[in-house]
Amino acid sequence: MKKVNKLINRLLLFVLITLPLITSASSVYAAEGSFYKIGDWVSTWHSKLLNGTHWTEQGSNMMTVDGNPAFCIEHGIPVTEPGAGFEPSELSIPEKDRLALIAYYGYQTNPNALSYTITQHIIWETLGNELLTTQVPNYQAEKQRILNQVNAHNIKPSFDNQTIELNVGESITLNDSNGVLNKYKVLASNSANLNVEKSGNTLKLMAKAASKETGTLQYDIANKNDVGTTFVYHKKGQQRLAKFKLNSAGSFGLTIKVNLNGHVKLKKVDETTGKALANTKIKFEYAGQTKEVTTKENGLAELRDIKAGTKVKITEIQAADGFVNKGLSQEIVIEPNKTIEITWNNQPQMGLLKLTKLGKQPVELTSLNSEYGFIQQLEYDQAPLANVVFDLKAAEDILVGGTKRYVKGEVVATVTTNNDGVVENMPQLFLGKYVAVEKSVPAGFIINH
Secondary structure, eight states: OHHHHHHHHHHHHHHHHHHHHHHHHHHHHOEEEEEEEEEEEEEEEEETTTTTEEEEEEEEEEEEETTEEEEESSTTOOOOSOEEEEEEEEOOOTTHHHHHHHHIIIIITSOSHHHHHHHHHHHHHHTTOEEEEEOSTTHHHHHHHHHHHHHTTTOOOTTTTOEEEEETTOEEEEEOTTSOGGGOOEEEEETTOOEEEEETTEEEEEOOTTOOSEEEEEEESSOGGGBSOOEEEEOTTSOOEEEOOBSSOOEEEEEEEEEOOEEEEEEEEETTTOOBOOSOEEEEEETTEEEEEEOOTTOEEEEEEEOTTOEEEEEEEEOOTTBOOOOOEEEEEOOTTOEEEEEEEEOBOEEOOOOBOEEEEEEEEEEEEETTEEEEEEEEEEEEOOSOEEEEEESSOEEETTEEEEOTTOEEEEEEBOTTSBBSSOOOEESSOEEEEEEEOOTTOOOOO
């Protein structure tokens, strides 16, 4: 029994400790309800809450919660004790969403004393109260206008949820056959970064170079501050006051695809080394225009930001110094969002040395009468000399396309003359200065130095 008493005491202690915390938390959210007169318009009603009792509104009062406009949802129950103590809870009646739309279109889009009064009357009627007479100006016409907007709230533009594809620089104009685009005033998203122009029920979109490849375009009817949870505030013995929020901003959207401009990147390289070649002149022909570009040190000639689908003819019109122009030409089609890469190589220009070796050789034996008697004398003439071996040396550093092919004094080839005295196995050489140095000669001849 003592154990049971101890357990009960502990539970009571826990409740006593917890209760102030709960009470304190509740009081934090309690609001202050009040009202003040905003008009002298008199209206008569049959109140639903009072079982059809005749009720007269002697003027129009604006209800407030913490100083912000709210609406009465219990017609016929007065606020006799304004002030603190109005506890909030989420409004859950079936008419909640429609009432929020009435509050939005009736008052929140055009807040003033008359629009508040008209909106409050429509809310009361929607909740089943019967309006008998009213002095509110143009009430029936304004009521119909507001309810037309409420009923059309969920109607979206005729092009809602479409996918729009654009090339950079292109535009499209969308006309809303449903006639509701004008109410979508808040640009909520333009993640593809288009140029957007909206006028009435016409929407014009244009893709630009800075646009993104994909994205969405979204317009909302309401600002985000108008969207949220609708709360009702109640204090015992007092009418319930509602602060309405829309359950959504009312949106329409488009999926955007942008065919971004494409690019061409041509690289010139040395066929023998694979190194980049500068100073090659390239011609690009496209869309009725011509552009000449000279390759940079990295060997690149580029054409950028060209409309997708454009045909481009590329031609090499001048090779770099020391290289052969092959007359290469190629046609390509620009692809969206891509860089087409092309590599062309150039062969260095090569030359042949023509080398002929002549030597003095006896061609005739003649006899001469001299004071010493007859003597015989050989006559010599220049004639082709075979089997002379030459070293071909670079007379200077040989540079082609920025690459040192030979250093000065380097032996680049060894060649031999044939029976005609001509070097017949002469290799092709990079353009530059060379010197032929005799290495060996046939017997009976002296090497020229």
